[in-house]
Amino acid sequence: MSGSPQPHYQTLYRACIKDTASQGAELMRSTLARALHALPQAAAGLEDVVERGLLQDAVEVLRERQQTLIDAFPQALLTEFAHAIAGDRGSWLSFESLALLGDEQMQDNADLVRACGALEEAVRPELLELENTLVSAQLTPEGAAQRHPLRPEVYVRSVHRLARHSPVSPAVRRRWVRHLPLLMAPELARTYAAMAQRLRPQDAASTPQPPARQEDVDRATQLTIRELRKLMEGDPADGAARARRAGAVFAETEFSQTVPAALQMVQDMRKVDQLVLQLRQRQAAMPGTERDSLEAFREALRREAKQPAQALGLEVVHLMIANLAADPRLLPPVRALVREIEPPLLRLALADPRFFSDRSHPARRLLQEITQHSLAWSSPQEPGFPAFMDSLQQATDALLDARANGPEAFEIALLALQDAWDEAQPRGRRNRERAVRALIRAEQRNLLAERVGRELLKRREALGAPAEALAFLTGPWAHVLAQARLTDLAAQEDPGGYGWVATTVLWSVQASLAGHVANQQVQMVQRIRQGLASIDYLPADTQRWLHLLAALRDLALSATPASAERIARERGPERVSTWLAPLEMHESGYVPDTPMPLAAGNTPEPDTLPVQDLAVGSYVDLLAGGWERWQLTWASPHGLLFMFTNAAGATRSMTRRKLDQMLSQGAVRLVSAHPVVDGALDAVARAAWRNSL
Incomplete structure (x- = not known):
């Protein structure tokens, strides 16, 4: 995406999401009113007596619980919006979950897919207008206008969440999910239209058209869920062993053909190697015709398939690569390289059709490492990206030159790639390790300091102490x-004698006790300087605290009223919830908890991406003068500190409070919360679901 969205539109967009959630009660109220009028008529027109009775029961339960549903829907919307913003893949329509679904879950997913399609079709004009507006205002990534959290699918998931958490029978829940989403179409269409009007850039001369929708891409295949589940079932290791013994990957099973070319049995699998060599020679001899050559290669492999499952594996690989090559988060050179990897992956699909469902398979890991690692750059012009592409190209060339049809070539390429990356960034790796050690040390000290502070406040002599001393x-x-x-290895009762200082400070600032420690002030000051130096406390801050404690001591000894204004002027630095020593700040690239400037007239909005949804491994853009690409590489065990790393190996750390603040001000923009390969396979599953319906 060229340029960055203006803060004005970022604020408006966050406000739209917030307002839409708050208006969920009225949306559900109108939807239920329409349902209570339309569904009894729909039930009366059903010829199936059983279905008619079930729908009538669902309507009666709906009538009884309508106010509860109205009250609960805004929270369901807000929860699903948060999951969508965080890039949550959800618990349905996931590639890897297919083999685990029971019959009831299969039916639930089918209902969800059907409801999503019906609702999206009903609001398509208004939805298209909104998505065009989001592209014009640069509020969605280029080529990904349909990834916004307000898409119809999120509303359907909200209805599903509401039904799932209601104390009703599965039959009632299923009929709510089937019928309610489409009935909210009029209100949702008006919501989209109003939002598009609110977000439309004032200086927009024309509105760009978003790319083809995912459903249009899906129509290129006839893959179905039934066939995909066949591929996912069983033990891959046992299947591979049986294949080696029997000379075939899978036994014959009931299977409907899903690829255009007819499946033909051949005897000599070595022809596949010849096809790869022919493909490379053809590409070298005929520049510009790679796409035609690749399609011819696919067709040739389809004819080489011995078993239906092999053909299905070829189809899934092709769809997976097509989705990766269309992913706007991947830079153009990476998408082009992913296309180059398709031939060896297709070849592998003949020998091991289920490699993509095994996360530990070398081919799956190689593809995941390539795509995930590439997200560290937001532009091909950024430092380090050309060297990164050189290493990828070498690994790709090795794969294309290899003649093995097993996982060995992918394992070698993966190891070579990881070695190249480790060799290129040894300093970055050391920086990360040093930063993590510093942050772990800081969190341990902060947690213990919190406990120590609570213990000090419980002491009897603390009850009458001034707030500044506390x-x-x-x-x-x-x-x-x-x-x-x-750091005490000797198990001393009062390491460093610093506990004595706490007692002395409490006595010295209270008129009734100050006289008992009047002759210990010099020793106390020396011990305070020594103690604060042990945590690298800044000398200037140390001096301010000493001045304040001296003023409180003089006040206690004189027993005369003090000027509140003078105490306020001499007051020490404010206590923060988390504190790092200067060296720890330096080693971890610490960002202090200071207020961030806001654009004129803007006020912070509630968080749109909760910290708990920002998982380690997520890529984000952080706003610091301009947008910079970082990866969340570490979060402390207690969630107090977070560390980000960029492509050059530099680190940036911050507290939960600081991260919350940046999130609420739109200074953190999520790029990817989950592996790109997983998303591409999920898209294959969605295509199969749609075809199944």
Whole structure:
């Protein structure tokens, strides 16, 4: 995507999502009113007596629970919006879940797919207008206008969530999911139209057209869920062993042909190697005709397939590669290279048709490493990307030159690729390891400091102490005590004597106790300097705290009213929930918890991407002057600290509070929360579901 969305449109977009969720009650109220009027008539017109009775029962339960559904729908919407923003693949229409689905789950998924298609068709004009507007305002990635969280599928999932959490029978739930989504089409269409009007750029002379919808791409195959499940069932290892013993990958099974070419039995599998060589020679001899050559290669392999499952494997590989090659998150050179890998993957599909369903298979891992690693760059012009592409091209050339039809060539290419990346970034790896060590150390100290601070507040002498003194003791001094305990190897009762300082401070700032420690001030000041130095506390901040404690001590000794204004001026640094020493900040690229500037007139919106949905491994764009690509590579065990790494190996860390703040201000833009290959296979499953209906 060229350029970045203006903050004005980012704020409007977040406001639209928030407002849409809050309006969910009215949307559900109108939907239920329409359902209670239309569904009894629909039931009366059914010839199937059983289905007529079931639909009538569903309507009666709907009538009884309508207010509960109205009240609960906004939260269901908000939850699904959050999952959609976070890139959640969901628990349905997933490639890997196919083999685990029971009959009832299969029926539920079929209902969901059917409802999604019906609702999208009913609101298509308004939806297209909204998606065009999102592209014009640069609010969705280029080529991915249909990935926004307000798409019809998310509304259907919200209805499904509402039904699933309602105490009703499966039969009632299923009929709600079948009928309610389409009945909300009029309100959803008006919502889309109003949102498009609200988001439309004022200076937009023309509206770009989004690319072809996924359903249009899916129509290129006739793959069905029944056939895809056959491929997913069984133990791949046992299947491979049987194939080696019997000379075939799968036994004959009931199978409907899904590829255009007829399946032909051949005796000599070595012809496949000849086909690969012919393909390479043809590509070299006829520049510009690679697409035609590749299609001829696919057709030749289809004729080489011995078993129907082999042909199905070829079909799934082709669809998977087509989805990856169309993924806008991958840069054009990477998409072109993925297309080059299709021939050896197709070849592998003849020997091992289920390699794509085994996450540990070398071919699956190689494809995943290539696509995921490439997300570290947002532009081909960024430093490091040309070297990255060189390593990919070498691995690809090795695959294309190899004549083996098993996983060995992919394993070799994967190891070579990983070695090249490790060799190219040894400093980056060391930086990450050092940063993680610093952050783990900081989190351990912070957690212990929190506990120490609570213990100090429970002490009897703390009850009458000034708030400023308690802020010092539960803030920086609690970290001193925690650091002393963590580094104490001798199991001392008071490591460093820093516990004595806490008691002395509490006594020195209270008029009734200050006289008892008046002669210990010099020793206390020396010990405070020593303790704060042990956690690399800044000398200037140390001096401010000492000035404040001295003022409180003088106040206690004089027993005269103090000026609140003077105490406010001398007050030490504010305590923060998480604190890092300067060296830890440097080693981890720490971003301090300071307020971020907002555009004039803008106020923070509620989080649109909760931290708990930002998983380790996710790629994001962070706003820091301009958009920069980073990967979340580490989160502390207790979720207090997060570390991001960029393609050059640099690190940036921040607290949960800072990350929440950036999320709420639109300064974090999700690129990918899940492996790209998984998404491509899920798209194959969606195509099979649609064809099955």
